[in-house]
Amino acid sequence: MKVRANGIDIEVEDSGADGSQADRPVVLLIMGLGMQLIGWPDDFWQPLVAAGFRVVRHDNRDIGLSEGFDHAPRRNLMWQAFRARVGLAVSTPYTLQDMANDSLGVLDALGIRQAHVIGASMGGMIAQRVAASAPERVLSLTSIMSSSGARGLPGPHPQVAARLMRPLPARTEQALVDYSLGFIRLIESPAYPCEEPMLRQRLTQALRRAYRPSGLMRQMLAIGADADRPQVLAAIRCPTLVLHGEADRLVPIAAGRDTARRISGARFVSIAGMGHDLPPPVNTLLLGHIIPFLRESQERTS
Template sequence: MKVRANGIEIEVDDQGPQDGPVVLLIMGLGMQLIGWPRDFVQPLVDAGFRVIRHDNRDIGLSEGFDHAPRHNFVWQSVRARLGLPVRSPYTLQDMANDSLGVLDALGIEQAHVVGASMGGMIAQRVASSAPQRVLSLTSIMSSSGARGLPGPDPKVAAGLFRRPPGRSEEALVAYSLGFIRLIESPAYPCDEQDLRERVTFAMRRAYRPAGLLRQMLAIGADTGRRPDELGRIRCPTLVLHGEADRLVPIAAGRDTARRIAGARFFSIPGMGHDFPPPVNRLLLAHIIPFLASVPAKDTAP
């Protein structure tokens, strides 16, 4: 369903008991809400949580920004490497405000906020900018954005910037599968046919490469004050990261936890930068007890 959030149209999926504690799931770069797989969502619903997923702006079925001013991606990447400000059509704080707008549109005062990769960065901004709305923060395979942290493996970085060999569905699916294989969990490889079917379904639902590039610019523009602002977060925080993550190395997760007072950090052996079923079980073994341990905040004036 569509809701009006932060002045734009956002596609939302709402599952679970309407009176249950709310878990807001925020997905990462270029990924749609279906990037949160069923075997991640359903156990949360079975545990009594109301689970809200949404397509971030410019991706999936949410409102696009093709009308926004264009910024040369290569030049902005050079600026980022030189430590110069990156120009982007919108910011991660704008995307955090979208997430808060989803809660507003659904009449939800407070939520457990869970983000993966770029979604973890957005979740961090939600927690730092609207602490009264956040029961807890869970940051998965994400980063503080601090300068000096290690970047992607060179082969992964090259794959991220490689162009698809063609525009046919077959070529685009093959291209996506190739990149997923670069970042997948080495201890938990996905079944080839199942992965192909999921990638094809996602591509038929929405294919918006320009939105992905604009989201990348938003990440590049967000490496300024966020690392220090993490020190303002006071809600219970869980940081989870794969030990075999080649896209966002585990040092980024450790740095995130270090900057948030009282944050709990757990590394997942054999986990890369994806959500295969065995990894989902390992993640949820930490997440569900953590969420259940957090009491609701007093909203009385």
């Protein structure tokens, strides 16, 4: 369903849309770069519902079925990436704080006063901004395979970085699925590789739902422009859990450790064999930490 949030149209899936979960604590899930709300696998969010939570997912702006920004002036990604690398300002049509305000707007549109906020990758960065800018709205923060954005942290493995800069293939479904599959194989959890038919099915589903490569590029610019978040993290006061894979080749584990170090009282957990994806065994491991953490945080506020 569409809601009006922060002045734009945002696509939302709400496990309590029928009103049956109105008395449950809410978990807001924020997905990462270029990923749609269906990027949260069923075996991640459905166990949260089974554990007694109301789960809200949404497409970030410029991705999926949410409002796009194709009208915005075009920017040269390579030039803006260079500016970010040398500490210069990055020109972007919107910021991660704008995207955090979108997430808060989703809660407003659904009449939700407070929520546990969980973000993955770029979604973790957005979730950090939500927790810092609206502390009265956030019961707890869980940041998964994300980063503080501090300068000097290690970047992607060179092979992954090179793949990120490669141009997209011809716009056919088969070529795009093959391209995405190749990238996933570079960043997936080495201890828990997904079977190819499952990956192809998920990639095809996402592609048919929405294909927004320009939105992905603008989201990358928003990440590059988010220069002050390392300092902003000190403002977070809610219970915080930081989870990171020890085998993450896209966002190395040092980024997760730095995130936890900058948030007072944050709990850091490393996951052996986990890369930068959410295969079923990894979801089981993550939820083994997340669900008790959410319940503990909920008890603190009761």
